[in-house]
Amino acid sequence: DVQVTQSPSSLSASVGDRVTITCRTSQSVSTYLHWYQQKPGKAPKLLIYSASTLQSGVPSRFSGSGSGTAFTLTISSLQPEDFATYYCQQSFNTLLFTFGPGTRVDMK
Amino acid sequence: EVQLVQSGAEVKKPGESLTISCKTSGYPFTGYWIGWVRQKSGKGLEWMGLIYPDDSDTRYTPSFQGQVTISADRSSTTAYLHWSSLQVSDSAVYFCARVDYGIDHWGQGTLVTVSS
Numbered sequence: 001d002v003q004v005t006q007s008p009s010s011l012s013a014s015v016g017d018r019v020t021i022t023c024r025t026s027q028s029v030s031t032y033l034h035w036y037q038q039k040p041g042k043a044p045k046l047l048i049y050s051a052s053t054l055q056s057g058v059p060s061r062f063s064g065s066g067s068g069t070a071f072t073l074t075i076s077s078l079q080p081e082d083f084a085t086y087y088c089q090q091s092f093n094t095l096l097f098t099f100g101p102g103t104r105v106d107m108k
Numbered sequence: 109e110v111q112l113v114q115s116g117a118e119v120k121k122p123g124e125s126l127t128i129s130c131k132t133s134g135y136p137f138t139g140y141w142i143g144w145v146r147q148k149s150g151k152g153l154e155w156m157g158l159i160y161p162d163d164s165d166t167r168y169t170p171s172f173q174g175q176v177t178i179s180a181d182r183s184s185t186t187a188y189l190h191w192s193s194l195q196v197s198d199s200a201v202y203f204c205a206r207v208d209y210g211i212d213h214w215g216q217g218t219l220v221t222v223s224s
Contacts, residue, residue: 001170034210036153043203043217044153049210087153091210095167097143097155 002026002090006100012108019075021103023088028068032092035064035073038102039084047086048073075105083107110134112142112204112215119221120194128218130187130204137185138162141207144178144189147217148200158207159187194222 003026013019023033031051036044046055048064051071061076075082088100115129130142143158157168161180168178177190187204199222204215 036211038153043214044211045214046210046212049212053209055210055212089153089155089210091207095158096169097158099145099153099155102152 001096002029002093002098004088004090004098004100006086006088006103008103009101010104010106012106013078014108015078015080017078019078019082019105021073021086021088021105023066023071023073023100025069025071025090025092029090029092031067032090033064033066033071034089034091035062036087036089037082037084038087044087078105110206110213112206112213114202114204114215114218117219117221119223122196122222122224123193124222125190125192126194126220127188127190128202128220130189130215132185132187132206135206137180138182142180142187143205143207143211144176144187145203145205145211146200147203156189156202161185161187194220196222196224198222 005024007022033051035048038044047058047062052064063074086103111133113131138161141158141160144156146154156172157178159166159178159180180187201217201219203217205211206213
């Protein structure tokens with residue numbers, strides 16, 4: 001099975017900060033790696049798919065990069081509505097998706 | 109507009125059976141995999157399994173194999189998640205989700221509480 005890790009597990013940041021979250025997989029997943037944002041009590045929302053493609057309607061301050069086993073999600077200038085938990089997810093094995101453990105972004 | 113609308117919250121006792129539903133609309137039901145995701149209170153997302161409604165091809169994450177049954181009804185464009193015998197540890201929010209490039213549409217979640 002492909003294992004997925006994220007770092008950090010949590011971070012504190014201020015509005016306007018640049019935020020970077022890292023996701024690593026235990027084996028290469030090519031670019032079958034996606035990023036989600038989840039706010040309390042809500043369903044997750046797709047931000048980035050295939051490692052670097054911005055989902056329609058998602059602000060351009062979000063970007064993704066990477067391939068193989070190492071990936072990053074970057075928020076170029078954190079906005080108040082961006083305080084949330086972020087998950088990466090691999091779909092290289094189309095039958096056994098795996099989510100990372102999540103990164104909580106809260107206000108400093 | 110693509111929509112996935114899930115059935116309402118459930119409170120059950122251990123050993124009882126339960127089926128929750130995910131009614132889809134706004135897209136060709138048989139053209140996309142639909143999956144289920146578990147989220148226990150305060151915890152992360154767990155992928156349970158998925159089904160391809162066109163041919164009912166169904167796959168389960170090993171830890172959920174034999175614990176739940178995923179099905180789909182093409183006539184009503186609805187996916188289902190079934191437990192034959194609930195355990196307290198099944199208490200969680202369950203999301204259905206459409207799979208495309210990533211999971212691009214989600215249901216609103218169904219809270220399942222299992223308590224004696």
